[in-house]
Amino acid sequence: MASISSNYVKADSSSWNPSRKFRIVGKIRGFTDLESQSSIGLSGPWISVRKPNGEFSESVTLSFGDHPTSRKESYEIDYCYAQDEDNGLIFSREIKPMISRVFNGHTASVIAYGARGSGKTYTIQGSDEKPGLAALAMTELLQMAGEIGKSVSISSFEVYQDHIYDLLDPKRPPVLVLEDAQGKIQLKGLSQAPVNSISEFYRLYFNGLGSRKPAQKIPTELPRRSHKGLMVYVSSQNSETSLVGKMNFVDLAGYEDTRRKSVDGPNLMENTKINKSLYALQNVVYALSVNESHVPYRESKLTRMLQDSLGGMNQILMVTCLNPSFCQDTIYSVSLASRSYQRALTNSTKKIKSSAKPTGLSALKNGKPTGVSSTVKKQTSSQVHFSDKKANFTDSKVKGRKLFKEANYSISSEKNSMQADSSSSIASVIEPSLQEEVKSISDVSLATVPSEEEISLSVAVTDTEPVFVEEKVSAYHDNNNHPEGTPGNSSTTLALIEEGHHIIEEKENKSLSANGNGSPPLSARLRELSNNLKSLYSSTQVCIKLPENDTSSTNQASALVEPKTPAVEKNLRGNDKWEVANISSPWEALHMHSSRMKKSLVEETLKFLNSANKEELKGLKGIGEKRSTYILELRQESPEPFKSLDDLKDIGLSEKQVFFSIFCTTLFFNLSKTMLGS
Numbered sequence: 001m002a003s004i005s006s007n008y009v010k011a012d013s014s015s016w017n018p019s020r021k022f023r024i025v026g027k028i029r030g031f032t033d034l035e036s037q038s039s040i041g042l043s044g045p046w047i048s049v050r051k052p053n054g055e056f057s058e059s060v061t062l063s064f065g066d067h068p069t070s071r072k073e074s075y076e077i078d079y080c081y082a083q084d085e086d087n088g089l090i091f092s093r094e095i096k097p098m099i100s101r102v103f104n105g106h107t108a109s110v111i112a113y114g115a116r117g118s119g120k121t122y123t124i125q126g127s128d129e130k131p132g133l134a135a136l137a138m139t140e141l142l143q144m145a146g147e148i149g150k151s152v153s154i155s156s157f158e159v160y161q162d163h164i165y166d167l168l169d170p171k172r173p174p175v176l177v178l179e180d181a182q183g184k185i186q187l188k189g190l191s192q193a194p195v196n197s198i199s200e201f202y203r204l205y206f207n208g209l210g211s212r213k214p215a216q217k218i219p220t221e222l223p224r225r226s227h228k229g230l231m232v233y234v235s236s237q238n239s240e241t242s243l244v245g246k247m248n249f250v251d252l253a254g255y256e257d258t259r260r261k262s263v264d265g266p267n268l269m270e271n272t273k274i275n276k277s278l279y280a281l282q283n284v285v286y287a288l289s290v291n292e293s294h295v296p297y298r299e300s301k302l303t304r305m306l307q308d309s310l311g312g313m314n315q316i317l318m319v320t321c322l323n324p325s326f327c328q329d330t331i332y333s334v335s336l337a338s339r340s341y342q343r344a345l346t347n348s349t350k351k352i353k354s355s356a357k358p359t360g361l362s363a364l365k366n367g368k369p370t371g372v373s374s375t376v377k378k379q380t381s382s383q384v385h386f387s388d389k390k391a392n393f394t395d396s397k398v399k400g401r402k403l404f405k406e407a408n409y410s411i412s413s414e415k416n417s418m419q420a421d422s423s424s425s426i427a428s429v430i431e432p433s434l435q436e437e438v439k440s441i442s443d444v445s446l447a448t449v450p451s452e453e454e455i456s457l458s459v460a461v462t463d464t465e466p467v468f469v470e471e472k473v474s475a476y477h478d479n480n481n482h483p484e485g486t487p488g489n490s491s492t493t494l495a496l497i498e499e500g501h502h503i504i505e506e507k508e509n510k511s512l513s514a515n516g517n518g519s520p521p522l523s524a525r526l527r528e529l530s531n532n533l534k535s536l537y538s539s540t541q542v543c544i545k546l547p548e549n550d551t552s553s554t555n556q557a558s559a560l561v562e563p564k565t566p567a568v569e570k571n572l573r574g575n576d577k578w579e580v581a582n583i584s585s586p587w588e589a590l591h592m593h594s595s596r597m598k599k600s601l602v603e604e605t606l607k608f609l610n611s612a613n614k615e616e617l618k619g620l621k622g623i624g625e626k627r628s629t630y631i632l633e634l635r636q637e638s639p640e641p642f643k644s645l646d647d648l649k650d651i652g653l654s655e656k657q658v659f660f661s662i663f664c665t666t667l668f669f670n671l672s673k674t675m676l677g678s
């Protein structure tokens with residue numbers, strides 16, 4: 001047990017400040033038998049835990065010992081449990097006070113996160129011999145419920161690749177996250193089982209956890225990495241509807257920075273999704289901590305399904321699990337925890353110094369260990385917010401550059417479900433000579449924007465055929481909180497192409513000597529295509545009729561219009577008129593049309609899913625008998641189950657699939673109509 005510094009001060013009592021929503025504690029994992037026997041168990045302390053102000057400290061600082069890559073900063077969190085402090089102690093100090101709140105009608109959540117192998121499962125799930133926090137809490141909950149005449153039931157779930165599976169009944173289709181008329185989250189398809197004794201709990205919980213075998217598609221012997229959760233409901237007896245309170249236990253998948261490891265194919269994809277959902281959770285924690293008006297629950301399934309539990313007056317204990325020996329990902333996790341801690345101090349009166357460096361999540365996103373040394377870098381919540389916003393903005397750009405490598409993966413291995421499903425049909429209407437260039441642009445766009453949430457289409461008209469350019473823009477929307485289509489939302493295709501262009505140029509400059517195959521560099525092809533688009537624009541001017549009362553000098557503004565784009569004139573609203581009147585470049589025109597067209601397609605897609613009959617639904621690629629039945633079922637429960645493209649995930653479809661399927665169907669319909677002369 002040599003890993004704890006002599007400065008370590010043991011826990012005396014839990015001091016959950018009632019005004020705080022989040023409490024952030026650490027837990028240093030005990031050595032495994034193997035580690036105890038090896039040199040790891042004998043090496044000196046790696047993590048030092050100190051109370052900065054002696055016994056009066058309300059927090060502790062963590063620092064990491066001798067290792068060339070260890071940073072010398074210290075990270076502040078609420079508390080840290082030592083290697084030899086077990087789950088029982090964490091339970092009595094942290095969880096027990098939460099349980100009484102559950103019986104008072106609140107929801108409490110315990111979320112374990114950290115690097116791989118840092119002890120998250122041991123802490124939350126435990127084992128038959130060493131109960132985890134969930135089992136310890138369950139014993140207490142059952143006892144208290146018995147005493148005051150309440151009933152207890154559980155649900156157990158897994159979030160794998162942004163799909164939720166029921167672990168109590170694994171044969172069920174993925175769980176749907178729906179929002180009812182009151183704005184409450186409903187988990188459709190997640191079963192609940194009553195629990196009357198701890199042995200019954202063990203049987204249900206551990207059978208469920210063991211029942212999901214690795215997905216067949218994944219060529220690995222290892223169990224798949226996923227987030228696992230337990231929901232415990234306390235209800236008034238004999239009444240399913242009168243929920244008293246709820247408790248969640250979440251064992252998150254481990255954070256792993258894949259750039260330092262050779263992870264490939266499906267594992268890389270799995271890891272990317274895991275990290276994306278971990279970032280999403282941090283974004284939610286951040287938004288809640290600083291009382292942001294918009295909390296990005298929809299960024300991942302996990303946060304969406306926990307929306308009601310995370311929001312409101314509910315309390316959340318974040319347990320940062322720490323590897324006892326050197327692990328770079330543990331340092332990242334702690335920097336993240338420290339960041340959350342600082343954010344959680346929303347009403348802090350501590351003296352604060354701001355830091356210009358992007359830290360915490362944004363730095364983590366950039367793959368850099370953060371410089372969150374809480375002892376030296378404190379920020380007010382508003383300062384944190386501001387700098388983070390800025391950091392996020394630059395982040396998306398910087399990340400675009402950095403992500404280039406990752407994007408290669410996502411293009412080649414994932415290839416984007418949309419591309420896989422619809423590229424053939426789209427390719428068939430693109431001039432063969434342009435196909436490669438279009439693909440290049442798509443790739444650049446993919447490379448420059450981190451999120452895969454939304455796609456918009458830009459359509460340029462050539463003399464003969466339309467050219468489709470894929471664009472990904474939602475991360476920019478989200479990061480900048482601009483409503484779709486507002487002037488602030490200026491991340492257009494061309495901006496992306498330009499950005500990608502520079503990245504490619506930079507890359508090419510570096511690797512020019514290595515490129516001996518004589519093929520024109522991508523930047524040259526992009527430039528050529530960019531010039532083509534410009535000349536096409538000047539040779540194909542289609543006038544947009546301006547509102548009659550608009551006599552501004554720009555009323556000859558023109559734009560590229562794809563035949564059959566949604567009616568421009570008819571749909572002009574106040575802002576749109578402004579937009580049309582102020583078009584000053586072909587790119588603005590192109591962007592205006594692409595976003596309007598996208599908006600229109602989205603609306604049509606949702607309308608279609610909310611109203612089409614079974615046969616019509618089945619006409620869409622990706623929707624068969626099962627899905628169409630399911631959609632109809634959903635419509636019986638709620639007349640309009642699809643309110644945004646995000647809801648498509650609930651039927652297990654990527655929005656890209658449906659979007660492009662609809663797009664292609666509409667396009668072919670229009671083309672055949674044109675050819676038939678109607």
Ligand SMILES: Nc1ncnc2c1ncn2[C@@H]1O[C@H](COP(=O)(O)OP(=O)(O)OP(=O)(O)O)[C@@H](O)[C@H]1O
Nearest residue numbers: 029030031032115116117118119120121122253254
């Ligand atoms: N306090 C502890 N004392 C002794 N061994 C422990 C302790 N905590 C965890 N371990 C052991 O360490 C190993 C890793 O723990 P665990 O599986 O809980 O990590 P994890 O963070 O859940 O991993 P992953 O990220 O892969 O899900 C296991 O063999 C576990 O039994």
